[in-house]
Amino acid sequence: MKNVPVFLLLSAALLLETQAGVAAALKVYPTANSIRNAIQAAGAGDTLLLQPGTYREHDIVIPKRLVITGSGRAVIDGEHKGQVFIITADAVTIQGLQVQNTGISSVTDMAGIRIANAKYVAVRNNKLVNNTYGIYLQNAEGCTITGNIIHSGVQNEVNGGNGIHAWKCGRLFIKNNVVSGQRDGIYFEFVTDSRIIANRSHDNDRYGLHFMFSHNNEYFGNTFMDNGAGVAVMFSKGVYMHDNEFRHNWGDASYGLLLKEIADSRIVHNRFTKNTVGIHMEGTTRVAVQHNLFQDNGWALRVMASCSGSNFVENNFIGNSFDVATNGTEMLNVFSNNYWDKYDGYDLDKNNIGDVPYYPVSVYAVITEKIPSAMILYRSFFTGIIEQVEKVMPSVIPDKLKDDRPAMKKLQL
Amino acid sequence: MQRSMLICLIAAGMGLAACKQEFQPVKYGYDACTYCKMTVMDKRFAAEIVTKKGRTYVFDDMACLLSYMKAGENGRDIAAIFVSNYNNPEGKFLDAYQAVYFRGEAFKSPMNGNYAAFAHGSAAAPAGGGLQEGPLNWNDLQSTKH
Numbered sequence: 394m395k396n397v398p399v400f401l402l403l404s405a406a407l408l409l410e411t412q413a414g415v416a417a418a419l420k421v422y423p424t425a426n427s428i429r430n431a432i433q434a435a436g437a438g439d440t441l442l443l444q445p446g447t448y449r450e451h452d453i454v455i456p457k458r459l460v461i462t463g464s465g466r467a468v469i470d471g472e473h474k475g476q477v478f479i480i481t482a483d484a485v486t487i488q489g490l491q492v493q494n495t496g497i498s499s500v501t502d503m504a505g506i507r508i509a510n511a512k513y514v515a516v517r518n519n520k521l522v523n524n525t526y527g528i529y530l531q532n533a534e535g536c537t538i539t540g541n542i543i544h545s546g547v548q549n550e551v552n553g554g555n556g557i558h559a560w561k562c563g564r565l566f567i568k569n570n571v572v573s574g575q576r577d578g579i580y581f582e583f584v585t586d587s588r589i590i591a592n593r594s595h596d597n598d599r600y601g602l603h604f605m606f607s608h609n610n611e612y613f614g615n616t617f618m619d620n621g622a623g624v625a626v627m628f629s630k631g632v633y634m635h636d637n638e639f640r641h642n643w644g645d646a647s648y649g650l651l652l653k654e655i656a657d658s659r660i661v662h663n664r665f666t667k668n669t670v671g672i673h674m675e676g677t678t679r680v681a682v683q684h685n686l687f688q689d690n691g692w693a694l695r696v697m698a699s700c701s702g703s704n705f706v707e708n709n710f711i712g713n714s715f716d717v718a719t720n721g722t723e724m725l726n727v728f729s730n731n732y733w734d735k736y737d738g739y740d741l742d743k744n745n746i747g748d749v750p751y752y753p754v755s756v757y758a759v760i761t762e763k764i765p766s767a768m769i770l771y772r773s774f775f776t777g778i779i780e781q782v783e784k785v786m787p788s789v790i791p792d793k794l795k796d797d798r799p800a801m802k803k804l805q806l
Numbered sequence: 807m808q809r810s811m812l813i814c815l816i817a818a819g820m821g822l823a824a825c826k827q828e829f830q831p832v833k834y835g836y837d838a839c840t841y842c843k844m845t846v847m848d849k850r851f852a853a854e855i856v857t858k859k860g861r862t863y864v865f866d867d868m869a870c871l872l873s874y875m876k877a878g879e880n881g882r883d884i885a886a887i888f889v890s891n892y893n894n895p896e897g898k899f900l901d902a903y904q905a906v907y908f909r910g911e912a913f914k915s916p917m918n919g920n921y922a923a924f925a926h927g928s929a930a931a932p933a934g935g936g937l938q939e940g941p942l943n944w945n946d947l948q949s950t951k952h
Contacts, residue, residue: 598835606918627844646836646843673843
């Protein structure tokens with residue numbers, strides 16, 4: 394029995410100890426500068442519960458490790474005066490908020506949520522409305538951007554910003570976001586070792602996804618549709634793109650996927666439907682294009698003569714106006730075992746591989762590549778004659794660009 | 807018959823439009839850069855080459871224009887080069903041979919060339935910190951790496 398007071402003392406001490414260590418949860422109500430004051434009052438590790446209402450604050454700096462949660466409908470309105478949140482500490486979490494109306498400036502990139510020089514920040518399930526830039530990451534590492542809805546209805550081409558913009562970052566994880574109405578949906582510049590998964594990027598002014606100088610990234614399960622110019626992946630190495638959907642990116646300078654100066658990358662199991670150009674490739678080296686579907690595009694592929702070692706194997710080409718176009722006669726890429734719906738060869742040995750090669754560049758694709766305005770005569774009687782003559786006596790089409798083993802049946806992908 | 811007439815008219819129209827050796831306004835959000843194929847959107851960094859035949863080539867970044875020229879395309883046919891005024895992107899384009907350039911990462915131009923053009927050197931002051939090089943003139947641009 395002598396032990397009892399000692400035990401009590403011990404447990405009381407323990408309780409005190411844990412009390413001091415446990416993070417506090419502070420409720421914040423919408424009054425003037427209430428978020429800024431709460432951040433100042435809070436200690437590292439605390440949670441701020443933002444109560445429903447509209448908070449009219451901007452340029453709120455978060456310099457310590459906090460969790461900021463919108464319980465219900467908390468709206469933070471920048472009133473077009475500046476940026477809204479600027480996160481400068483590691484391991485901050487922002488979730489369940491609506492962030493809206495950043496300012497517009499040609500000097501600063503105005504962001505709804507900016508992460509500057511910080512690690513392991515999580516931005517989850519927020520709504521970002523009418524901001525110049527939605528979420529802006531600079532020098533950030535290991536951040537998670539998930540389940541956000543980002544939309545801008547402001548038409549502003551000069552200073553219009555991107556939905557999720559990352560500059561000089563590493564190991565980002567971007568999943569289940571929906572981005573629309575921005576300049577580029579998701580923009581990567583100097584970003585490495587990151588993953589972009591199951592996002593939906595549509596109706597953006599320029600690109601659904603835009604990669605510049607970003608190596609060793611993977612994106613899969615995303616949908617890119619109705620963007621001004623589709624998706625552009627440029628000046629990058631080690632890009633792995635699979636199971637994405639590129640749909641209805643339609644316009645004069647619009648591409649399902651624009652590849653420029655890409656090396657050692659893979660494009661697998663994607664669907665390209667109803668784009669002006671499915672994939673346009675320039676200056677690519679060792680890019681594998683395999684198991685993709687190209688359906689109802691103007692051009693399924695445009696492979697410029699500057700591409701080499703890029704192999705097109707086991708893809709389905711169905712209902713495209715032109716299967717392949719190119720601007721040269723040399724071909725340093727391989728086409729093999731693809732299914733082409735325009736192939737009219739035969740298969741006498743019944744091995745499901747056509748016995749004569751398929752030449753996917755039609756003569757008219759060659760002509761329009763040189764004289765774009767010749768398109769006005771497409772499907773006229775005159776071009777029908779040229780196609781037939783070319784079939785008998787090939788002279789215009791690049792004879793090195795051919796599929797020696799065309800599949801007789803549509804491939805199961 | 808009517809259709810062929812129409813085609814003739816369109817062709818004639820295109821022919822006329824192409825003859826003048828003058829600056830054609832850039833259609834932002836629609837025109838693609840001749841070199842990098844990106845859609846031109848940022849009015850602060852656009853540039854344009856006009857050839858002697860009156861054809862225009864649009865660029866989204868000075869670095870693209872310089873790379874394009876370095877590749878030797880249209881080398882002798884260039885009649886004029888225009889570049890957007892960083893301080894007045896909505897206004898008149900500058901003569902690229904007369905403009906003054908600054909270069910710095912802070913400009914964040916579309917293709918990372920990070921050149922901004924100004925009417926005169928003192929105009930660059932508001933762009934503030936992060937200026938790495940400048941003022942540069944047209945000849946300096948030819949020798950810089952981009």
